[in-house]
Amino acid sequence: MSNQDHEPCATGDLEVRSLSDHEWxxxxxxxxxxxxxKVLGYIEKRGSAFEVMNIEAPRRHVMFDHFESAVASFASVSPT
Known part of the structure; x- marks a missing residue:
């Protein structure tokens, strides 16, 4: 499953839905x-970290120290 033809998403366009007490x-x-x-990916709490599985890169899981950072990883980043 991939959303490669999906338009980039701004932070304000992100929607987080709780699936359980440790999954979103x-x-x-x-x-x-x-x-x-609609679905960009999933976040799972693992110990004190948050693991991100992005639909665009399903075999690459990225860990974050903070939930907010994990969510923000789904937003488009403007090139500088």
Whole structure:
């Protein structure tokens, strides 16, 4: 599954849904709830860290120290 044709998402367009006390789904609030483009990835709390699985790179899991940083990793970054 991939959303490679998905438009980049700004931080304000991110939507976080709790799946359990340690798992969250990150989506694009601009997309319809039933659209496969809605889901950007998942965050899972592992110990004191947060593991991100981005649909764009499903085999690459990235760890973050803070939940907010994990969520922000789904937002587009402007080139500098």
């Amino acid at each position: 789904r990150v989506g694009d609030r601009r997309c319809h709830e039933r659209s496969p483009k």
